[in-house]
Amino acid sequence: MLDLKLMQRDPDVVRESLRKRNSKIDVAEFLAMDERRKALIADVEALKATQNRVGPEIAKRKRAGEDAEDLLEEMKRVAERAKELDAELSQVEAAEKEWMMSVPNIPHASVPVGVSEEDNPVVRVVGDVPAFDFQPREHWELGVALGGLDFERAAKLAGARFCVSFGWCARLERALAQFMLDTQTGLHGYTEVIPPYIVNRRTMTGTGQLPKFEEDLFKLTDERDFFLIPTAEVPLTNIYADEVLDEEALPVKFCAFTPCFRSEAGSYGKDTKGLIRQHQFHKVEMVNFAHPDHSYEALEDMTRSAERILQLLKLPYRVITLCTGDMGFGAAKTYDIEVWLPGQDKYREISSCSNCEDFQARRANIRFQPKGAKKKEYVHTLNGSGLAVGRCLVAVIENYQRADGSIVIPEALKPYMGGIEVVEPK
């Protein structure tokens, strides 16, 4: 959520932001609501002030045994009127809040202006795209042939966009997860967390999934308003909702390995084969709570931490900056890391690292107490995949394939593979 004061004082900044994001949201709508709200507050509070002034007078008369009928009559009318205006005020406030909650974050000045992913500049390219002396195959083809992936039985169990992994493949995914966690906790100072995979509406609203993107989520039919997490960013970031952190404690760095659940509504026809786009996948997520003065350093730091995984696995990748038109709702700046997939002959997203500045912190009410200052400030929150485990499995399979259809296990994963060094066709 944006700062209400900023909306009121400098609506042009918001207009400009929305223009860069190609949004149709109209700031004038907000300004009108805000005017109306202020007018109502003035009226309602004047009436309540009257009530507070006359109330003790009534009590005084009653105690003295005097008649207070005239005041009671008058106050009855005041109370009635106050109630009417209060109801209208509540409506206006709710509408205004909803409007505020649907406005995306303001892009950082360094973010390139653009319309679509075509306009995302490449920041750096790391590792050489491997040259194969045969036609590299796609992961789903290799995985199925080697008995590791089974999409047909998954369809039977659940439906499209699910997968069952067996044997070496299940082990490889577990190895990747463990390797990532060990790297982030051991090398980069992250604290490992196991959060709930089901969260409530408040939590989903704190990070920005709600109210705008409910159709992307799996909602439980339970009357308790439960949702399956689409990413561990949601529970990790909300861990400190409604809390005040010590300034010296910043930055706080959490990581978690969790399943992620996404409805993938509106992605019909995209990536219909393989593991790239599933309703359920695993991800190691990193979340930082940073001091506002250092959050952009933290973004670089987090991105490097994600890249480290690919470097250790010797997987070629590149880093791009998302342009204003391609950036997510809550982000002020986002780097995507794209890994090379020989089977697809292109780079595909495997991590997304964002600085949300105080956008989520304001929604979730996460603050810190600056030393010497009176007022508490919102922290900056960052999140990034470190990495998407399912897509990393895809990358390993495709990059480490050999002409005979076998797959070599990357050096860095061998300690986790229980002796498996090569997966070969039977």
Place this chain on the structure above:
RNA sequence: GGAGAAGUGGCCGAGUUGGCCGAAGGCGCACGCCUGCUAAGCGUGUAUACGGUGUAGAGCCGUAUCGAGGGUUCAAAUCCCUCCUUCUCCGCCA
């Protein structure tokens, strides 16, 4: 799943014949004084949000907030309803 108890300011804890309660007291914290020695004492201050004004995150005025939401009433921390959370006992269970 059954039975019961509780939710007040950073913490503890008063307040339940509705009005004099934004809320006693204590602790903690901040500043000052005193004293001077591994202490203590004294004084003052100590929430947040919104609205108005404005020297525009100074001050002042107003409103709201005693788990959340709704109701009764001229008036509710105090009465009624719903929900949430925590705790205790029993049952069940990975």
